[in-house]
Amino acid sequence: MQRSLPTSSSRPRTPDFSASPRDLGAIPFNRPFATGREIEYMRQALAGLHIAGDGAFTRRCQEHLESLLGAPRVLLTTSCTDALEMAALLLRIRPGDEVIVPAFSFVSTANAFVLHGARPVFADIRSDTLNLDEDRVESLIGPRTKAIVVVHYAGIGCEMGRIGEIAAHHGLAVIEDNAHGLLGRWNGRPLGSFGRLATLSFHETKNFSCGEGGALVVNDGNLVERAEILREKGTDRAGFFRGEVDRYTWKDVGSSYLPSDLLAAFLLAQFEAADTIQHERRRVWNRYFEGLRQWSQYHGARLPAIPDQSDQPYHMFYLLLPSAEGQQGLIDHLRGFRIQAVFHYQPLHVSAMGRRFGGEPGQCPVTEKISQTIVRLPLHAGLSEGEQERIIDCVCQFSWSRVAAR
Numbered sequence: 001m002q003r004s005l006p007t008s009s010s011r012p013r014t015p016d017f018s019a020s021p022r023d024l025g026a027i028p029f030n031r032p033f034a035t036g037r038e039i040e041y042m043r044q045a046l047a048g049l050h051i052a053g054d055g056a057f058t059r060r061c062q063e064h065l066e067s068l069l070g071a072p073r074v075l076l077t078t079s080c081t082d083a084l085e086m087a088a089l090l091l092r093i094r095p096g097d098e099v100i101v102p103a104f105s106f107v108s109t110a111n112a113f114v115l116h117g118a119r120p121v122f123a124d125i126r127s128d129t130l131n132l133d134e135d136r137v138e139s140l141i142g143p144r145t146k147a148i149v150v151v152h153y154a155g156i157g158c159e160m161g162r163i164g165e166i167a168a169h170h171g172l173a174v175i176e177d178n179a180h181g182l183l184g185r186w187n188g189r190p191l192g193s194f195g196r197l198a199t200l201s202f203h204e205t206k207n208f209s210c211g212e213g214g215a216l217v218v219n220d221g222n223l224v225e226r227a228e229i230l231r232e233k234g235t236d237r238a239g240f241f242r243g244e245v246d247r248y249t250w251k252d253v254g255s256s257y258l259p260s261d262l263l264a265a266f267l268l269a270q271f272e273a274a275d276t277i278q279h280e281r282r283r284v285w286n287r288y289f290e291g292l293r294q295w296s297q298y299h300g301a302r303l304p305a306i307p308d309q310s311d312q313p314y315h316m317f318y319l320l321l322p323s324a325e326g327q328q329g330l331i332d333h334l335r336g337f338r339i340q341a342v343f344h345y346q347p348l349h350v351s352a353m354g355r356r357f358g359g360e361p362g363q364c365p366v367t368e369k370i371s372q373t374i375v376r377l378p379l380h381a382g383l384s385e386g387e388q389e390r391i392i393d394c395v396c397q398f399s400w401s402r403v404a405a406r
Contacts, residue, residue, distance in 0.1 A: 027391065029340040030205045033381040035273035041265035053258025054238070057265040064271050065200070065215060068183075069193050073218040075231055076264060077257045080179045080201035080214035084112035086257060087175050087197045087216065089230050090223050091147055093118045098144040102132045103349045103364040104371065105151045109177050110348055113147075119357050121145070122349035124364035128305040129153065133366070134162040141166075147173040150195070155315040156306060157186025160194040173197070178217075182207060183278065185311040196220045202267055207277060207315055207381075210267040213259050230254040280381035281314035284388060288317045288377060291392040299399065301326075317379045318344070319395075324372035331375060333398045339391055342376050 045051055058076050065074040077083045093099065095117025101110045103122040110120040121140050126133045130153040137148060148167055150158040160174075167174045174194065178184075179201035181191040192198040197220070202213035218227050228238040234254030239245050270277065289303060296303050302320035306312055321327045327343060334341045347367045349359030361368070377391060 026338040027340065027378055027383075027387050029342050029376070029378050031378075031380050031382045032204045032209060032211075033270075033277065035269050035276065037269040037272065038266045041269050042262050045261050045265040051260055051262050053256075053260065054241075055261030055264065057261050057268050058259070061264050061268050061271065062215075064268070065217070069190050069198075069217055071193065071198075071217045071219050072221040073224040073227065075216045075218070075227060075257075076259050076267075077214045077216055077231070078259045079212055080177070080199050080203070081108040081112065082255075082257045083199035083214045083216040084108055084175075084177065085115060085255075086227065086230055087199065088113045088116045088118070089253060090197060090218075090227055091173050091175075093146060096144060097146045098142060099146060100137060100140050100148045101348070102149070102151050103347050103354075103359075103367040104130060104153070104345050105177065105348060106179070106345060107348065107351075107353075109149055109151060110354075113149075114353075114357075118146070119144075120348070120354075122354065122357075122359055122364055124366050125153070125370065127366050127370070129156050129158075129307065129310075130370055131156065131158040132163070134159040134166070137163065138166050138170075141170050141172070145170070145172060147175055149175045149177055151177040151179070152181035152184060152186075152191050154304060154318065155181040155184040155191070155313040156304075157181070157184060157191050157310045160186050160189075164194060175199070176217075179203075179206070179214075180315045181313060183274070183313040184315075187309045188311075192217050193219060197223070202270075207281060207313055208267065208270040208274070210259070210263040210270070213263050213267060216257075226252065231257045277381045278314065280383075281379065284379050284381075284383050285312075285314040285317050287385075287388055288379075288392065291389075292319070292395060295396045314379075316376060318374050318376045320370065321373045321375060327373050327375055330395070330398050334391070334394055337390070337394045339394055340378065343371070344374050344376055345371060347371050 062074045093113050093116040097118040098121050099113040099118045100121045100123050102125055104125045123136055124133050132150050173196045176192055176195040176198035178192040178198050182200055184191040198217035200215040202210050204211050218224050229252045232238055233256050234250055234252045235248045236251050237248040240248035300322045331341050348354045349363050350361055
C-alpha cells in the first residue's frame with residue numbers, strides 16, 4: 001500500500017547548517033546530571049566516619065523507596081544485576097529450573113538465573129510497547145518453570161494484570177526487572193510493586209543515578225529476613241545492628257551486595273531533586289515527540305507507543321526505522337554531526353550463550369526486527385533546548401530511502 005505524502009507546507013524541514021560538523025559541539029547519548037547537593041552529602045558521609053554499606057544515607061534512600069513503592073523492604077545493592085542475582089537466590093533457583101525472560105533485554109535479566117543453573121526460556125515481545133508479549137507466555141510454561149521475569153521497557157508497564165493471572169494460575173513467581181521504570185505506573189500503581197520481587201537500577205544512564213547502583217524491592221514480607229541475610233554475606237548482621245541477636249553468624253549462602261554509603265549520599269540528592277529531573281526529562285521527551293511526528297509519518301518510522309493505562313517516567317526516546325539499513329544510516333548520519341545516537345539490545349536467544357539454551361533465529365521474530373531497526377536519541381535532564389533542536393533538525397534532514405537505494 002502506498003503511503004500518502006504530506007503536502008509541501010507540512011513536509012519535514014531540512015535545516016541549513018552554517019557551521020561545519022567538525023565545528024559543532026559533541027552531543028553525547030547520556031550526560032550524568034548533578035543536582036548540586038551530591039558533594040555536600042558525600043562530605044557529610046565522610047564527616048560521619050561511615051562510608052561502608054548501610055550507613056545513614058543508605059537507610060534514607062531505602063526508606064524513600066519503600067514509601068514510594070509501598071514495599072515492606074527495599075535494599076540498596078551495588079547494581080541492578082546484583083539485585084537480580086539476589087532474586088534468584090531468594091527464589092531458590094536451582095539447576096534444571098526454567099525461568100521465562102524476554103529475548104529483548106539486557107544480558108543480566110537472563111544471566112542472574114543462569115548463574116544458578118537455570119535455563120532461560122526466551123519469550124518474544126509486543127511490537128507496540130516492546131514489552132514481554134503476555135499472549136505468548138503461557139505456551140512457554142512447563143513442569144520446570146519457576147518464574148516469569150518482566151522488563152518494563154523504557155519505563156512503560158507490561159500488562160501486569162494478565163501476567164499476574166497466568167503466574168498465579170501456574171504457581172509461579174513474577175520478578176520485575178524495573179531498571180527503566182522507577183516512577184512509572186500501570187493502572188495507577190507503581191511499577192516495581194507487582195512482582196514478588198523487583199529490581200531497580202541507578203546506573204549513570206538512568207533517571208536517578210549514583211554512577212553504579214541498584215536496589216532489590218521485596219514485596220513479599222516472608223522474604224525480607226532472608227533477603228537481609230543474603231545481602232550481608234549470608235550472615236544475620238542486619239539483625240545484630242538492630243539488637244535482635246548478641247552476635248552475628250553465618251546463616252545462609254550470600255555475598256556482599258551493599259553499596260558504599262558515599263554512593264547512597266549521591267543518590268539521595270538525586271531523589272530529593274526528582275521533581276526537577278523529571279520536569280526536564282518530560283520536556284525533552286515531549287519535544288522529541290512533537291518535533292519528529294511529521295518526519296516519522298513521512299518516512300514510515302515509528303515513535304514510542306504509550307498505552308492509556310501507562311504513566312511513563314520519561315526514561316527513553318527511540319525511533320523505529322523501516323529497515324536495518326535505516327537504523328545504521330541514521331546512526332551514521334547523526335554521528336556526522338557529532339550526535340551520539342545508539343541501537344539497543346541484541347536478541348538474547350540468538351547470542352552465543354542463547355543458542356546454548358536452544359535459542360535459534362526466527363524463534364522471536366518481533367525481537368529480531370526491533371533490534372535491527374531501533375535508534376535511541378540522547379535524553380537526559382541536562383540536554384539543552386538548543387542541543388535538542390539540533391538533534392531534531394539533523395533527524396529531519398535524514399531520509400532512509402536514500403540509504404535503502406544505495
